[in-house]
Amino acid sequence: MLLKIGMWFLLVFTPTFGLESCEKQNEAILAKMSADVAFLEKGFVELLSTTKEMMWNTMRMEMRLNLLKTEMETIRGTDSTVSSVGSMSDMSSSSSSSSSSSFPSSSSSSSSASTPLGTTLPASSSASPTCSLGQLLQDQFKNLPIEIKINSPKENTSGKSDETNVAESNVPIAPGSVSSCSNASKTGIYRLELSKNNSALVLCDAEYEKGGWVVIQYRFNGSEDFYRNWTDYENGFGSLAGEFWLGNELIYMLTAENAREIAFLMEDFDNVKAAAKYNAFKLGNKSEKYSLKSLGSFSGNAGDSLTRNVGSKFSTHDMDNDKSSSHCAKLYLGGWWYDDCHLSNLNGKYMTGPTKEYAISMCWSSFKGFHYSLKTSRIMVRF
Secondary structure, X not given: OHHHHHHHHHHHHHHHHHHHHHHHHHHHHHHHXXXXXXXXXXXXXXXXXXXXXXXXXXXXXXXXXHHHHHHHHHHHHXXXXXXHHHHHHHHHHHHHHHHHHHOHHHHHHHHHHOOOOOOOOOOOOOOOOOOOHHHHHHHHHHHHHHHHOOOOOOOOOOOOOHHHHHHHOOOOEOOOOEOOHHHOOOOEEEEEEOOOOOEEEEEEEOOHHHOOEEEEEEEOOOOOOOOOOHHHHHHOEEOOOOOXXXXXXXXXXXXXXXXXXXXXXXXXXXXXEEEEEEEEEEEOOHHHOOOEEEOOOEEEOOOOOOHHHOOOOOEEOOEOOOOOOOOHHHHOOOXXXXXXXXXXXXXXXXXXXXXXXXXXXXXXXXXXXXXXXXXXXXXXXXX
C-alpha cells in the first residue's frame, strides 16, 4: 500500500518539478542570448564605424598613390630631358670642334645648328649635367600645375562689368529688381536686391522644383577656364549668359543672414541626370576664407560627396587653405572647399566623360567616380 502511494506521488508531482526546472533553464538561456545580442549589436556599431574610417583612409591612400605616380613620371621625364640635353650638348661640342678644324669661319653657325630649338644652354654646358633628387622634386612641384594645365587662365583685362558681358550676349535683363528669385516669373537674368544697399545681376532659375533659385555656378561646354586665382573666385568670372562662377563674396551675402537650401545638379554624357541637395548651406566671409560652415541634411540621387568637407576653407592655386600636406587646388586643377583633398571637384578641369586622369576633372565621386568628367554642372542657392 505504501509503495502504491509513493508511486502515485511521484507520478503527480514530478512533472511539476520538472516544468519549474525547465522554466528556470529557459530564463537563463534567454538572459544569455540577450547579453549575446547586446554584445553583437555593440560590435556591429563599432565595426560600422571602423569600416567608414577604413573607406575614407582607402580613398586618401588612392589619391596619394596617384599623386606619387604622377610625381614619379614627372621625375623620370625630367631626368630623361636632362640626359637628352647633356647628350645634345656633348654632340654640339664635338661637332663644333670638328667644324673649327675644317671650317674655322663657320664655327658659330655649326654650334647654333646643333642646339635644339627652344633650348638655352648655359655657358658651362660642356660639363656633364648633374642634379640631386631634391632639386628634381623641387622643380617638379614648381612645374607640375603648368604641365598639367593646357589653357592659361583668362584674365579680365577689359574692366567690363557683368552688365557688359550680358549685354554683349544679347540676353535680355528683366526690368526693375527683385528681392528674391521666387519673384522671378521665368528663368532669366534679374537684378537681385541682396541687402538695403547692395544689389547684383544674377541668373534666377524658375523651373527646378518650383523655382526661387540663384545660380552660383554653371558649366556645360568647357568654354570658361575654372583654374583661376583667388581674386577671380572672390569677385566671380564668366558670363551669366554662358559658363560662370558668381563669386564667393556674393555667395557669402546670399547666406549672411540665414542658411539656405543648395542644389548641385549634374548630368553625364549619356544624359543621365542626378542631384545632391542640402537644406542648410552657409558660407563664411572673406576673413574666414569663405569656409563651408554648414550644409545641413542631404537628399538626392547623386550621393553625398560634400558633407565631409564641412569646415574646410576655399582654396585656389594661389591660396592654399586646405587641410592636406599637398596643395589640393594645384593638384586637382580647381577652386573648391578642399580638405585632404576631395570627393567632389565641380570646378575642376572640363573633360569629356571617362578619363585616365585621376580626380582632376569636373567630378562628383558618389555619382560617376573619380575617373569620369561630367557634361554639365549647375549649383543653385534658394534665395
